Amino acid sequence: MGAIDLKQLLESQTLERCPFPIPVGWFFIDYADTLKPGEMRNVFVFDQEWVLFRTESGKPGMADPYCPHLGAHMGHGGKVCGEHLRCPFHHWEYDTAGWCRHIPYAKLMPPQTKKGPILRTLPMVEKYGMLWAWYHPQCEPPSFELPYIPEMEDPTGYAGTRRGTWTAHTCIQEIAENGVDTAHLKFLHGAPAIPPVEATYEGPIMKLDIGRGYIVGTAYGPGLNVMRFTQQGVTATMISYSVPITREKTQMNMSFRHVDYPEGSKELAISKKLIDHMIGAAEGEESAGFESVDFIVWNHKKYRPNPLLCDGDGPVLQFRKWFKQFYPGFEPAAQG
Template structure:
């Protein structure tokens, strides 16, 4: 009887099955635009007063400079006058960036402040900024810029990060890694609970609690073993590991260099435990575990296993999920708020 029932069960239409099987021929590695968010640019101490530097972020080149008062500016590279590159021969004058071609000057908000010849500057220079610049803040000893493809102002503020701003925290260890994928793919790991067992070698698939609240995501793995917070498009985040009452925290500040290249940056911090103490040993072991294999443990950190996946996968916008997968669909729906793109692009993500 069971064989007869199975034989008579309706089959999916042939064209539907074929489309499913042939989907891989149409998959893209990174169908995503650059998301809107606050993003790390550089460490504050790396940009000196009067310095002008060319940088690659958000799928284009920018000019970064620090004025004589210490104020940081970040602008499009090409002068609105005749298109000279401000980062090749441009100079800081006061708090302005000066074009090398005709010495037009612009402030950190993009207003033209000086045309050193002629009787009348273009009338538009009195009405609005004419050079695209990004809102910039310095926080956590770092330079941050707000990116929005349509130049809308920041919709949320950089958060207070205790491990980077409060007293009693120590640790100068930090790392940088590049992955050939989009930032969304990296952040999605936070809710992909099954991969912790099968890729990282965890003892089991941990339970997860996730909360999505406007521009924030909070998650709790394993009943408090791993607790994380993400702000914006995965550009600001903390992940805290706790073992035997001892905690260590990684502060994540990820950058989209291009649509298909992401730079992951992390600072690793823990409370100031006494030298030689059991607590200090555990804290340092937790930090080792975050990045790679820790002493006496079987699991593997992202450095040794996740990179292989990220660098070679393609994005399935309609994945086949089972009941053991984490809240991946909910995560993707939350992340869509950070994209500003045409409907045909949004349909892919």
């Protein structure tokens, strides 16, 4: 019998399922057409509740729900008034940047209201027909922009309305790590072989090439992935935009697009089969989609900060090093 490594054998007793905070980045909040001018509603993301609203002119806003005055929840009885969110309690009004713009009974506004925002709001953009919010734990402004995605933004040339939403009971990092862990494609999904993977990193951007050009993808921080699948000269695109609901719950969202080929064409058939393959629903294929197998793993696994890896594993440690930048000021607890 070999020597006993107690630290290794007992480590799982001290592991956490999701030892990370909410990461920095741009995240999908909802589809733009679900929020009309003058509307507001409560949403729960980033481990807390927020008031999502749209001003009368159409500008989206997202605010901490509790009024800085006396703590009333503005999502219960509050109202959008012109370009402001109005608290129901004393009608203090705030703009989308968190500045207090009006107190109906104040002869003198509190000095702090003239120095800067007093209500936490998140920077928002409307892009790809979606509402996006920038999250940073220290309220710092966006450090990168969302990219141009022709499949989602060009008025002609692309088609496809298919999209889906799934909830995984794990942190967003664990889901993103799948991109570099290509060995699991064979053993968990039943793919015929382990495809080679190349990953390159530059700032908040990660580029992936899986299967030497079969899947070419770019991640823009934790919240947006654009993956293009190519077969027989035909490319179909999966846009993945996951959002952390809590530290241990992630909402996965995907949209699928392809070139607007003529009905009945071979290229259209290949495009549709590629999209079916992305979610594991392609006819005549043996492999299982993420919905049927990945969730079983994600919903029950623990995170090993010091994994035992072998020569056939993908660049897991390089990926984790890149992802650390999205946890500013966070130092994980030492494992015993």
